[in-house]
Amino acid sequence: MALMHYPVVNRNGDIITSAVTNLDIHDMSRAAKTYGVKAFYIVTPLMDQQQFVKKITSHWTEGAGAKYNPTRRKALELISIKSSLDEVVVDIQDKYELVPKIVVTSSRNFGRKLDIDNFRTMLQSDGAYLLLFGTAWGLTEEFIKSADYLLEPIKGGTDYNHLSVRSAAAIMLDRLLGV
Amino acid sequence: MALMHYPVVNRNGDIITSAVTNLDIHDMSRAAKTYGVKAFYIVTPLMDQQQFVKKITSHWTEGAGAKYNPTRRKALELISIKSSLDEVVVDIQDKYELVPKIVVTSSRNFGRKLDIDNFRTMLQSDGAYLLLFGTAWGLTEEFIKSADYLLEPIKGGTDYNHLSVRSAAAIMLDRLLGV
Numbered sequence: 001m002a003l004m005h006y007p008v009v010n011r012n013g014d015i016i017t018s019a020v021t022n023l024d025i026h027d028m029s030r031a032a033k034t035y036g037v038k039a040f041y042i043v044t045p046l047m048d049q050q051q052f053v054k055k056i057t058s059h060w061t062e063g064a065g066a067k068y069n070p071t072r073r074k075a076l077e078l079i080s081i082k083s084s085l086d087e088v089v090v091d092i093q094d095k096y097e098l099v100p101k102i103v104v105t106s107s108r109n110f111g112r113k114l115d116i117d118n119f120r121t122m123l124q125s126d127g128a129y130l131l132l133f134g135t136a137w138g139l140t141e142e143f144i145k146s147a148d149y150l151l152e153p154i155k156g157g158t159d160y161n162h163l164s165v166r167s168a169a170a171i172m173l174d175r176l177l178g179v
Numbered sequence: 180m181a182l183m184h185y186p187v188v189n190r191n192g193d194i195i196t197s198a199v200t201n202l203d204i205h206d207m208s209r210a211a212k213t214y215g216v217k218a219f220y221i222v223t224p225l226m227d228q229q230q231f232v233k234k235i236t237s238h239w240t241e242g243a244g245a246k247y248n249p250t251r252r253k254a255l256e257l258i259s260i261k262s263s264l265d266e267v268v269v270d271i272q273d274k275y276e277l278v279p280k281i282v283v284t285s286s287r288n289f290g291r292k293l294d295i296d297n298f299r300t301m302l303q304s305d306g307a308y309l310l311l312f313g314t315a316w317g318l319t320e321e322f323i324k325s326a327d328y329l330l331e332p333i334k335g336g337t338d339y340n341h342l343s344v345r346s347a348a349a350i351m352l353d354r355l356l357g358v
Contacts, residue, residue: 011248023202027343034335034342069190071341156213157358162250163213163349164206170346171353178350179336 001131001173002041002088003028003165005049007143008136018136020049025056027166028133029075035177039095040078041088050081057081088130098128104147105131105172106138107154107161114149120176131176133169180310180352181220181267182207182344184228186322187315197315199228204235206345207312208254214356217275219257220267229260236260267309277307283326284310284351285317286333286340293328299355310355312348 003024006017025042032040042053059065060076082088085102092100103119123129132139132147144150154163154171163171182203185196204221211219221232238244239255261267264281271279282298302308311318311326323329333342333350342350 023343023345027346030341030343031335031346033339034333034337036335036337071339074339075341154213154353155358156210156215156353157356158213158215160212160250160253162209162254164202164209164345166202166343166345167206167210167349170342170349171357174333174335174350174353175357177336178354179334 001028001032001037001039001133001169002043002085004085004132004134004139005042005044005046007140008134009138009140011137013137015140016136017044017046020044020053021135022056024135024166025053025076025079026072028169029078030072031170031173032078033075035173037078037173037177039080039092041080041082041091043082043085043088045083050083053079053081085132092128092130096128100128100130101149102147103129103131103149103151104139104144105133105151105153105168106144107163107168108138109153110141110144110150112150113152116152116172116175119149119151123176131172133165135165180207180211180216180218180312180348181222181261181264183264183311183313183318184221184223184225186319187313188317188319190316192316194319195315196223196225199223199232200314201235203314203345204232204255204258205251207348208257209251210349210352211257212254214352216257216352216356218259218271220259220261220270222261222264222267224262229262232258232260264311271307271309275307279307279309280327282308282310282328282330283318283323284312284330284332284347285323286342286347287317288332289320289323289329291329292331295331295351295354298328298330302355310351312344314344
């Protein structure tokens, strides 16, 4: 899976590069590890933000944190830092010799959608899937429309639909891979 | 539901009062609102921590944040701050004229457990249930054993089981109330 900090939109719909949030890294890598996700990519084109992520992950995977909290290390070891979706796809091809299908999530409505239960079944067959989550107010419409699949949004039984990306990712992994 | 900062244990098993985490307040109130939870209690006996929570919630429910982000306001309006579980129970009795059954969650293993699917069915009938989440390394064993029900832990299909309380709460609400 990958957490995208570009291209995303802000509250006004402008295309921006969002800042990396420390707890996204921790919460989402722990959820990824819990649900058996193979790799977790943090995607940002900004070099200082890449350095920020590297500093956090290396503290827990190589530094004092690795000794203090080995379970945290196991989660953060899933993380790779990349500048773009293209770089992520190349990395997956290099490591697994598979071309992943791109699956995006969005709480917004953009037409054609893949049922979560159907995607759960697809994950049990062969092939590689790259599940993308957007930060800020979500991935751009153009980016979403260029993906192979758009997953149906999570519904909570109310008309309120404003989960954090951390919560949405945890719930989506549970629906797709939970036992 | 309630987020307990006492009595919880630290990594060594000592009973402590944990510090309130800003993002717990935001993520869990947004998930609560999404899944139609009636109230979200933040429980800490420490006055300075109660003030910290009050400062955050009032910014978003009464201050500049309320105007800037009305959807955040709706989530944070679910929050009440209490010093203890007893105070929470009294508040529920006062507001709803119901005595809630106490349901705790734990990733650790303490014997007798309520199946999540069974609890989902119970929630669809009458009665009030108060779902408790622990911070730090979780609620104390004594506290857990005094509850009416202990929910089975969330499983992710691996032997790794270290979700943040934010992720665990989101997943549990989805399993109990998701559509």
